[in-house]
Amino acid sequence: MDFGTNLQLIRKEKKLTQQDLSDLTDYDKRMISRWEGGNTKPNIEAAVVLAKALGISLDVLTGIKPQQAAEPLIDPELSKLLSLAAKLPKKDIATVKEVLRLILGR
Template sequence: MQLGNNIQTLRKKKGLSQEKLAEKINVTRQTISNWELGETAPNPEQLILLSKQFDISIDELVGNDAMPSGSSRENKSTKDIYIGLIVLCGIVACVWAFSANRFRYVEILGITIAGAVIGACLGRVIHGILMYLRNDKK
């Protein structure tokens, strides 16, 4: 029954009627209704089309994982923010320490790591701001 609830929730979240979703995955409106009521279930090909339509994994769709707060694309972009800031701050710190020409290599390594930690902290702050803005829109 969780699959049916997930389909209905995701469909409504995307602002699609049963008829519009049915058109997009080449089934009838009644088929969508039956899935949402748990009377029938989509076949593997239809699960693939649904997961692409909703931009989530099949595991998330069928309920093998807890429903995520965002799509997998959003989760990837969050990781990209963290990694980008960690690398950027680490490189800036390393270049600064190296160009200052007054630090030993061990100290430069420490400054680089400190820069990466600052980047991780900035990533967390930005992530918090983005979550706040997302929740504020709802």
């Protein structure tokens, strides 16, 4: 996997937007977009800053070493639905829980 694709994948796994990463690193959002798009690559100093901001090693950022927990623990769509459900009124949350219990047989 190329650097840009790897950077984008890791950023999204960390649930960060390009703007979030920009804020963490002080690199312009447009530069992050160029790195992710493969238009250019960061110098070593920028790569170190990116790795620190993402909480990973340079080996993982560059794709030399795979990230340990690259597989999401929960399906992204299910995670999004659960986040939305958590914002429902308490009565509706109870209904959602009951439906899930019925489906899951618990």
